[in-house]
Amino acid sequence: MNPYDCIVIGGGASGLVSASLLAEAGRRVLLLEASGRLGGCVHTWRPAPDFWLELGAHTAYNSYGPLLEALARRGRLGELLTREKMGYQFADEEGRLQSPLARLSFLEAALRVPFGLTRPKAGRTVQEWFGGLLGSGNYQRLLGPAFAAVLSQSADNFPAEWLFRPKPRMKAAPRKFTFPGGLQGLLEALAQDAPFTTRTGVRVDAVQREAGGFAVTAAGERLTARQLVLATPVDVAAALLAESYPEAARRLHDYPMSTSEALGVVLPAARTSLRKVAGLIGAEEPFWSVVTRDPVPHAEYRGFTFHFRPGLLGQEAKLARIARLLGVTPGDFLHVESAVNRLPAPGVAHLARMAELDAQWTGEPVALVGNYLTGLSIGDCAERAAAEVQRLLSLPH
Ligand SMILES: Cc1cc2nc3c(=O)[nH]c(=O)nc-3n(C[C@H](O)[C@H](O)[C@H](O)COP(=O)(O)OP(=O)(O)OC[C@H]3O[C@@H](n4cnc5c(N)ncnc54)[C@H](O)[C@@H]3O)c2cc1C
Known part of the structure; x- marks a missing residue:
């Protein structure tokens, strides 16, 4: 039996919101992140014990509903810092x-x-x-x-x-906010005491579709799950899909x-x-x-x-x-x-191409989430993650 129902690849905003929602719905979730820290584009540098500076995203807004709801369910909404x-x-x-x-x-x-x-x-x-x-x-x-x-x-x-x-x-x-320890602290909060397993420093090298789900190769290890969430940058998603979903990989391949x-x-x-x-x-x-x-x-x-x-x-x-x-x-x-x-760096044509991809994807047990699909902001990523998790949860268990 698979120890996990779902493997989430990528520990940025998209992956962390997806993992939170799936785990809260009772799924056994493993999140794999290639780098040594969670956050992706949300990258807080902490050069002194009480001082941090954002090297990536810096501001979140109270329109980022699914992100805030995930934080609220973790009991951490009260920690938001007003900018x-x-x-x-x-x-x-x-x-x-x-x-x-x-x-x-x-x-x-x-x-x-x-x-x-x-x-x-x-x-x-x-x-x-x-x-x-x-x-x-x-x-x-x-x-x-x-x-x-x-x-x-x-x-x-x-x-x-x-x-x-x-x-x-x-x-x-607050209308505009950050978090103690910077915005990365907010994403880290989603993973702290979370009902899912997180492993950082584990790069996924390959994904294969097989009977009953997927096999994921990461750091020489073979891990399996029934469902998959790809929460990586678009070029990585294209490479990981190439073997099992060549048509989708082709659509993502030349995304600027x-x-x-x-x-x-x-x-x-x-x-x-x-x-x-x-x-x-x-x-x-x-x-x-x-x-x-x-x-x-x-x-x-x-x-x-x-x-x-x-x-x-x-x-x-x-x-x-x-x-x-x-x-x-x-x-x-x-x-x-x-x-x-x-x-x-999408042009108008890429939006149409992503919509076509979604239309063909409705029954697939793999979710594509990330900032190249419906918008660049952390809030857009969280919304996309919430919608795709709903789709995965609606598929036959
Ligand atoms: C300079 C800058 C400023 C920004 N400012 C704001 C802002 O103020 N407000 C706002 O809302 N948005 C802002 N954004 C946009 C926003 O931060 C991003 O679009 C969003 O955080 C992307 O999240 P993501 O999880 O989809 O992707 P990413 O953050 O890119 O996360 C993808 C993760 O996948 C991991 N990964 C890649 N390959 C593999 C692999 N093979 N195996 C396992 N893991 C892998 C990566 O290490 C990364 O952690 C900014 C972005 C930048 C760059």
Whole structure:
């Protein structure tokens, strides 16, 4: 008999919400994560015992229903940390800040908005829809760089319908929040004292469909289960499906991915006079964005994560650039850490392709969850996981 009903591959937000829901429904679940930590794109760096800085995702919202519900069932909802309300500013290399509104032409917007609002987002790119809404000048100066800062990649070809989807909000949670120990702490909380087994540092190398379920090969071990949740980045999912589901693997195979290079620095709070901000937008800079620790202030330190465009600058040049913007020298940095982030870079056509895949997949005992299917945010990932778990639970046991 299989010791597990379901194996979840990948320990990011998608995998952890899936594992929680399946286990709460009484399934015996094993979650396998390749890296030494849980969280995936939710990556909190903890350079000092009481200081953390986000190298990946930084903000969660009270519209992330299934994530918050999973946390509430673990009795941990009360631990959410409110992020102080602070804005984003455009920044140049000398650290001069500019308000986003200063880049908006009200005349251009006034002329466009009445026509722009009525068009559906479906089938249009971010540049087409938002450029149509506020005008192409406003898009180039303001919206394009602002969306790129959020996505850590150019937003121009992104599907417009993936941005600003209205969703119900959970009133019991702060509008914008993080967690003690950073956002990764929230995902770790889902795995603590959980009714499922988690193994980190275990990379899955192969998946085979066999009578009664699946065989998963990981670190030389063969594990079996009746059902499978693939909660990995899209390129890994394509590789793992290649043998048993070649048609699905083919659809996922050429899904574009983007890379950005995160560099986090921590310095004594008194060293830099940069105004407190949630983040910076680097319209003409080698970075897409800077995310700060300022919305969760710390008495002694300030922290900044620069999300650089890939392949432009080496480590020393990046540190020199950061120091110039903060008005300090690289010697002022107490801690420095880097990470590479990868995200899907879908065009409009990829959404249609994922919908086709879903339509053919309804009876399969394997769930595809992740940020390449219905949206990029942690909330989108949690929603997708909840829907796919419902589908798996509805299949004959
Ligand atoms: C810089 C940045 C900032 C962001 N900011 C925000 C934000 O503020 N708010 C927000 O809501 N979203 C944000 N996002 C998006 C969001 O964080 C991600 O889309 C989401 O967390 C993805 O979760 P996931 O579980 O689907 O995938 P991932 O987080 O990519 O997790 C996949 C996991 O699978 C594991 N894995 C891969 N291969 C294998 C294998 N063979 N075997 C076992 N495990 C494997 C990986 O190690 C990883 O842990 C941001 C993303 C980035 C990169």
